[in-house]
Amino acid sequence: MSRIYLLTIPLTIGIITGLILVVFPESENDSKLFTVSKLIENGSPILGDSNAPITILEWGDYQCTFCYKFHQNTLDMINEKYIKTGKVKLVFKDFPLNGPDSLLAAQAAYCANDQDKYWQYHDELYKNWGGERTGWVTRDSLNSFAISVNLDLVEFNKCLDERKYENKVNSLYEFGREVGIDATPSFLVFNDNKIIKIRGNQPLEVFHKTFDELQIKNEINQN
Template identity: 70%
Template sequence: MIVIPIVIGVITGMFLAFYPQSGDDSKLLTESKLIQNGSPIMGNPSASITILEWGDYQCTYCHKFHQSTLNTIKHDFIETGKVKLVFKDFPLNGPDSILAAEAAYCAEDQGKYWQYHDELYKNWAGEKTGWVNHDSLDKFATTISLDLNKFNECLDDHKYLERVNQMYEFGKKIGIDATPSFLVFNNEKIIKITGNQPLEVFLKSIDEL
């Protein structure tokens, strides 16, 4: 098991080094621990650099990231095999955000996590406005041709509620306190980016690794 070392030093103002606050925290900072229970990996699982995004489907700036910066990262780094992406839920906007997260994992049961994930952000309609509900979630499921009976059984049973709650608690434990937040890392260094920063911040963090 490789524990990612503590990073000490000054990183440019728009993003900063993330490091464990105690010996116990350092045990959490392995690649396998960081991505455990998250989304399926987008990209080459063997890519040396990982971007771990912590997000909320109702979050305004998460939506902006997915509609802009992520497209370039996908094209230049994920599709070329240099970087892999994992998404973890950090639902700050109440029960609707939790329900949306559960729905994405119900879609994963049918092999369509990322398609559903994209539908959620594509149909984003604000924070705490009521756009996340069973009718809209069914509509998104239909759009990507999910089996609605299986999808609704999963959602009604709250099959993935505990998984979402565990991700949220783990995020708090390692210092996540806002969405979107990103940990960009390899086996030597972790860089934390908070907020929907300009593309240049992500490019610089990748260059640092």
């Protein structure tokens, strides 16, 4: 995934519903309209200031090699410079491409969210990444990660046993397909005026340029 794939999508202003973002598929007949809240809802808790003007919507898989590389490198730098300073917020949505283990890991993260430990558990999964389809995601390993972030294991395992979030994760995958996601990681980076799509684990400079472009557009629209 070394090639940069950026798609800018214009904003349509609705009279009643407010700001509407036009999201591909690229065919005009297949295009769908989603509000900003629709893009964000049902994903992870927001990382950063909920009022940050720019949103990164990341689509990822916990077994994905390039997702792991993004989280180990680029995200740390984005977090320090943009998220912690209130310029950008991040929402993660699951796009489990690597089979049942990815689906199970995604469910585990939402079970951790029941105990207000979503991001801690999310980070623990990537910290302990063991490759794609290698069998590192098991109930035992998930329990080990839960212990590391101080979860109540009884509650955590009850959540997994009941498959409480299986439908949620499947619906996120289907929603991703609806808006044109076909690989991980993929990102929709947007403000109230524009969406930019980034495909793959791109270098930090790509995100710098994207944030700058969205900031410039925002300033133009305010003048």
